[in-house]
Amino acid sequence: MKSDNLEAKKQQVFDEILERAKQKGAIKVAVAQPTDKNSLEGVIDSYQAGLIDPILVGDKEKIINCAKTLGFDISAFEIVDVPTDKEAATAAVEFATKGIAKALMKGNLHTNDIMSAVLKKEAGLRTDRSISHAFVMDIPTYHKALIIADSAINIAPNFDVKFSILQNSVILAKNLGIKTPKVAILSAVEMPYEKMPSSVEAFDLAKKANEEIKDVICYGPLAFDNAISEEAAKIKKINSPVCGDPDILIVPQIESGNILFKSLVYLAHAKVAGVVLGAKVPVILTSRADSPEARVSSSALAVLVSE
Known part of the structure; x- marks a missing residue:
């Protein structure tokens, strides 16, 4: 069906992307400041979909309290306690620099904080292409x-x-x-x-x-x-x-x-x-307006372009 035919089709693009990502297998993802409902739900949904193995980097107390509010046990997740947004972004990026994390995910912090950390020369994540x-x-x-x-x-x-x-x-x-x-x-x-x-x-x-x-x-x-x-x-x-x-x-x-x-x-x-492209690892930029399906689909994209 070409685009001149305006009959609505069944939306299954992301079903196919999700299946393709699942076949590749879950990847380690460092998540900066997943301290609110939207960002932590995105992590949990992507984990339950079999896409990511998360490392939670941020204010530990806020992360744990948020998980309790959601009624989800995150004891199986690695948590790195870093209080401020800029420090959390830098610490998350370090996991990618060391090759531990194959992707990064933005949590409850400004996009500029995590992207600035990605672009720092010392992070070693830049390529010959622009982000x-x-x-x-x-x-x-x-x-x-x-x-x-x-x-x-x-x-x-x-x-x-x-x-x-x-x-x-x-x-x-x-x-x-x-x-x-x-x-x-x-x-x-x-x-x-x-x-x-x-x-x-x-x-x-x-x-x-x-x-x-x-x-x-x-x-x-x-x-x-x-x-x-x-x-x-x-x-x-x-x-x-x-x-x-x-x-x-x-x-x-x-x-x-x-x-x-x-x-x-x-x-x-x-x-x-x-998804953000052009660095050595993809970056998942979640938004407060994103649906749970959109967050999971974005994680699937990151899985497919990792490595």
Whole structure:
């Protein structure tokens, strides 16, 4: 079923991702400050799903009291007592630096605290790619999983950072089992237009990606309708296998990406999970607005891209 058919499908993208992650097996995950209901529930749900073996790093008394409130026995979990958010983030990252933890999870602390710890030179977790975030969407009116990047970390990425975002997203797609990901690089037009820098960058990004990344098909610039609808693309005389069938959408900047993914969630009833990519270990950024299913699905993504 292609995207021009608007009949709602059964949403099972994350069922398939969960099964794929379970086959890989649970991984050690260091969790920074799981001291509130939402963050600790995310840990417990992911543990019970057979995805993670958690190391809880933070204020021990608060963690234990929160677990009691939830009525869950966490005596089997390793707990490292670290009082402050910044110290907890640093201590959690150390587990990844030492190779003990294969992923990190944000608890009840600011995103900046844990990401700053990840990016510190002494942590040794940086790669030659920039850090970026990717959402995986299960949209009732779209025929498969759709990755949207970057809607959460890079505010106004330059060309090099956008190329990292693209690379990270392709790696994620391949770990989801997509052998040759199709990538649409979004702008508001379908041809490079010098007064719209995102369109020029999209054209150059597509060219570079097709030349340098193995087993990928990229096209840009594309407006959203021509990326998602094969029929709309044909009307504009755009001939690309990406049109109507992308696995990945690369957005111009954080505002457009944020609006896009939230529109899909709140108007199109999409299910969503997200993960931070580009470091030596993935980072699970939980949100207070996340459903229990979204937290578990995000852990599954981290399992699939770990190592």
